[in-house]
Amino acid sequence: MVASTTVKLNTGALMPTVGLGTWKSAPGAVEHAVEFALKNGYKHIDTAAAYGNEKEVGHGIKASGVERSSIFLTTKLNNPDQRNPGPALEASLKALGTSYLDLWLMHWPAPMTPEYKADKSYDWLDTWKSMEKLYLENPDKLKAIGVSNFSVEFLERLLKEAKVVPAVNQIELHPSCPQQDVVDYCTSKGIVLTAYSPLGSDNSPLLQNPVVNKLAQNYGVQPANILISLQANKPNVTVLPKSVTNSRILSNFTVVDLTDAEIAELQAIDKTAHFRACSPGWTGWGSLGFPDCKHLD
Secondary structure: OOOOOEEEOOOOOEEEOEOEEOOOOOOOHHHHHHHHHHHOOOOEEEOOHHHOOHHHHHHHHHHHOOOHHHOEEEEEEOHHHOOOHHHHHHHHHHHHOOOOEOEEEEOOOOOEOOOOOEOOOOOHHHHHHHHHHHHHHOOOOEOOEEEEOOOHHHHHHHHHHOOOOOOEEEEEOEOOEOOHHHHHHHHHOOOEEEEEOOOOOOOOHHHHOHHHHHHHHHHOOOHHHHHHHHHHOOOOEEEEOEOOOHHHHHHHOOOOOOOHHHHHHHHHHHHOOOOOOOOHHHHOOHHHOOOOOOOOO
16 A cells, blocks of 8 residues: 545545644643644644634644645534534634634534533434535535544434535544444445544553554554554545654654555454544443443543
8 A cells, every 4th residue: 555645535625644633632732733733744633622722723723824725624513512513613713713624523423411411302413414504505614524433323324314425534543443344334435534543542552562563663663653654554544643742743744655464464453452542431322323442541
């Protein structure tokens, strides 16, 4: 395989393959991380209303001096805002200091109350229909819409009624959580995958995995580069490494071309070491199709 630098969305837009993730990046630190990343070649920044750092991400974008038109910016609709996505969109635009989003995602198919309890009186599919309406009526504000944390079951239900096919499904992807059924389904429907937690989150055992370390030594890179490169070598996948440390932000941007055999070797790690870093259990929707997860932190 040859790692891509961009992936084409079903809108025709090009999404940079490697972006800076900002989940768990604290205010203050994230502003600098965004500024530094953009000044050093990154063109893709991912955040979310739920992260509580949209304002700082916006400050980092402004401080970088990089033209907004050169940046692919993603944020996400928070679960408690699913009944009122219009005001939530305006709040995100204001916080980020931008007039438009390149991509707006439904963070989870799980409407919630302001107290972050499952709101089972409201259907997430109605949220998607509201997002579609906003997208179709405001092309100057929304360049693309998509979803996050959607399993095949949820995608199938959405596509039965959707007017707009999601441009992206952002999910956890790494060798111990390959979610191949979701990858295959999205690829068949023209939906790009964005891989979050590509390293397996903080203190991931993948960084000590012998297969990962062998390949890192062979290519003269860090184990993190192998894990990021695994996703970048897939034709329908973009990837979001996260760091607030300058040296790691620079290092994470280095992608190597892996062979098919090496990709298969990395994917096989899941057979002996399976885990997920992000648990949907907190949503209270575990009985509705979310897979079991394990926290590492």
